[in-house]
Amino acid sequence: MRQLTAMLVFLSAAGGTAQPAPGGLWREAPEYRLLVAPAGPRAAAFRTFVSPLDLEAVLARLDQTPGLLSPPGAWQPRPASAADAFGQAGRYDRWKLARLFGARRPQVARGPRAANGQVTEAWTLISPHPDPALERLEPGTLLIVLSLTHP
Numbered sequence: 001m002r003q004l005t006a007m008l009v010f011l012s013a014a015g016g017t018a019q020p021a022p023g024g025l026w027r028e029a030p031e032y033r034l035l036v037a038p039a040g041p042r043a044a045a046f047r048t049f050v051s052p053l054d055l056e057a058v059l060a061r062l063d064q065t066p067g068l069l070s071p072p073g074a075w076q077p078r079p080a081s082a083a084d085a086f087g088q089a090g091r092y093d094r095w096k097l098a099r100l101f102g103a104r105r106p107q108v109a110r111g112p113r114a115a116n117g118q119v120t121e122a123w124t125l126i127s128p129h130p131d132p133a134l135e136r137l138e139p140g141t142l143l144i145v146l147s148l149t150h151p
Contacts (some may be wrong), residue, residue, distance in 0.1 A: 036090040055127035074111035107124035
């Protein structure tokens with residue numbers, strides 16, 4: 001939990017643009033941003049991270065993290081279709097992703113993060129997640145952070 005809190009402090013201090021400390025719970029993974037972010041300038045509002053931990057372990061560590069809000073339904077893992085988990089804005093190959101997951105549904109948890117009393121980020125956690133080439137499923141968790149304050 002200390003490592004995740006450190007990541008949040010780094011992100012908060014730099015307006016969501018700092019990288020987490022090496023060896024922490026998360027590793028910044030910009031290769032996923034190419035998959036999940038829309039083309040054009042709006043892509044800069046997205047950041048992506050991966051963790052080797054499964055969704056249940058990640059959520060257990062998020063529970064006491066300052067800045068994360070818990071409105072009804074937030075941070076509750078739910079099965080979702082691959083298309084629902086990754087959304088429609090990204091540039092990923094939808095057919096390739098669907099074939100990769102097949103009948104398997106990833107677990108997805110979503111929730112907001114706030115700073116100075118206002119919601120600043122929307123987080124999506126997906127586990128398992130595909131590798132960046134959409135060729136195999138990885139056992140850890142993918143974190144997609146959408147900055148709601150990015151110009």
